[in-house]
Amino acid sequence: EPEVTQTPSHQVTQMGQEVILRCVPISNHLYFYWYRQILGQKVEFLVSFYNNEISEKSEIFDDQFSVERPDGSNFTLKIRSTKLEDSAMYFCASSGSRLDTQYFGPGTRLTVL
Amino acid sequence: QQQVKQSPQSLIVQKGGIPIINCAYENTAFDYFPWYQQFPGKGPALLIAIRPDVSEKKEGRFTISFNKSAKQFSLHIMDSQPGDSATYFCAASMAQGGSEKLVFGKGTKLTVNP
Numbered sequence: 246e247p248e249v250t251q252t253p254s255h256q257v258t259q260m261g262q263e264v265i266l267r268c269v270p271i272s273n274h275l276y277f278y279w280y281r282q283i284l285g286q287k288v289e290f291l292v293s294f295y296n297n298e299i300s301e302k303s304e305i306f307d308d309q310f311s312v313e314r315p316d317g318s319n320f321t322l323k324i325r326s327t328k329l330e331d332s333a334m335y336f337c338a339s340s341g342s343r344l345d346t347q348y349f350g351p352g353t354r355l356t357v358l
Numbered sequence: 359q360q361q362v363k364q365s366p367q368s369l370i371v372q373k374g375g376i377p378i379i380n381c382a383y384e385n386t387a388f389d390y391f392p393w394y395q396q397f398p399g400k401g402p403a404l405l406i407a408i409r410p411d412v413s414e415k416k417e418g419r420f421t422i423s424f425n426k427s428a429k430q431f432s433l434h435i436m437d438s439q440p441g442d443s444a445t446y447f448c449a450a451s452m453a454q455g456g457s458e459k460l461v462f463g464k465g466t467k468l469t470v471n472p
Contacts, residue, residue, distance in 0.1 A: 249401075276458065288402060288447060290459040301459055336401050343458045346392070349401035 247271045249350035251337050257356045258327055266322045266353045268337030277320045278338040278347060279312065281305070288336065294320065295343075327357045360385060362450050364463025371438055372471050379433045379466045381448035386429070388450040392460070393422065393433050396445045405446070406433070438470045 250269045258264050270277050279291040292302045294312050311323045320339075324331055334354050338347040363382045371377045381391075390409055394402035408415045408422045408431065415422045419436040435442055445467050449460040 278459070280460070287464045288449075288460075288462040290461070293459055301457060303459070338401075340458070344390075344453045346404050346407070347458075347460060349394075349403065351399070351401045 249337055249339055249348050251335075251350040251353050253353060254351070255354045255356070257358065260329055260357055261326050264324050264327055264355060266324075266335050266337075266355070268320045268322075268339075268350055269318055270320055270337065270339030271341075271348060272318070274339035274341050274348075276300075276340045276343060276345075276347075277312075277314070278340075279322045280336045280338065280349075281333040282336065282352075283333045291322070291335075324355075327355075329357050331355060332357045360461050362448055362461050362463040364448050364466060366466060367464065368467040368469070370469045370471065373439060375438050375470070377435050377438055377442075377468055377470075379446055379448070379468070380430065381432065381463050382428075382430045383450050384429065385450075385452075387452045388461075389454045390451045391422070391424065391431050392449050392451075393420075394447045394449060394462075396447065396465075402447060435468075438468075440470045440472050443468055443470050 252267045277294040280288050282288045290303050292306045293300045309325050313321050334352045336352045337350045340347045392407035393405045395405045396402045406417045406420045421434040424431045445465045447465045448463040451460050
C-alpha cells in the first residue's frame with residue numbers, strides 16, 4: 246500500500262539553526278500538507294500546497310517557515326532560524342484531491358536545544 | 359469559531375466494552391468529519407469519516423454518530439480489543455467550502471484492558 250514517508254525521523258538542532266524536513270508524498274497525489282504536534286497537544290495545521298504554490302497557511306506559518314517541492318517527488322518544510330518552541334513532531338500529509346482523505350506520514354521529531 | 363472540542367481526554371475500558379468519544383464544533387461551514395487513530399511514534403491514520411448529509415456511518419466495529427442540529431459527532435467502538443488502545447482524534451474541515459485544512463480535537467487516549 247502506498248504511504249507517505251518522512252526523513253529524518255528525529256532531528257536535533259541548535260536554536261537559530263536552519264532545518265529542512267523532507268517528505269515523499271504518495272506518488273499520484275496532488276495536494277500536500279504540513280501539520281505539527283507539540284508533545285501532548287493536538288495536531289495543528291501549518292500549510293497546504295497545490296500546483297506549486299501555497300493554498301492556505303495558518304498563523305503559525307510565519308516568515309521563518311517555507312515549503313518547496315523541489316523535484317516533483319519531495320516536499321520540504323524549511324525553518325530558517327529555529328526557536329525552542331519549534332520543538333514538535335512535524336507531519337507531512339498528502340491527498341489525491343481537495344475532498345479526498347489526507348494520508349499522514351510517520352512524522353519527524355524536531356528537538357531544538 | 360474554528361475549534362473542535364473533544365472529550366474525554368482519556369478513557370479506560372475492559373475488552374469487549376464500547377468506548378464512546380465525543381466531539382463538538384461551532385462552525386456550521388464544516389462539511390467533513392474524520393476520525394484519526396494514532397499509535398505511539400506513528401502518524402495519524404484515518405479510521406472513518408462522515409459528511410453531514412448522513413446521521414450515522416458504520417465501518418466494521420467503528421461507528422460515527424452525527425447530530426447536525428446539535429453540532430456534535432461521536433465515535434463508538436464495538437467489542438473493543440487491546441489492539442484498539444491508541445489516541446483518537448476527531449477533526450473537521452470545510453473541503454467543499456474551499457478549505458481542506460483539518461482542524462483537530464485535542465485527542466482521547468483510549469486504553470482497552472484485556
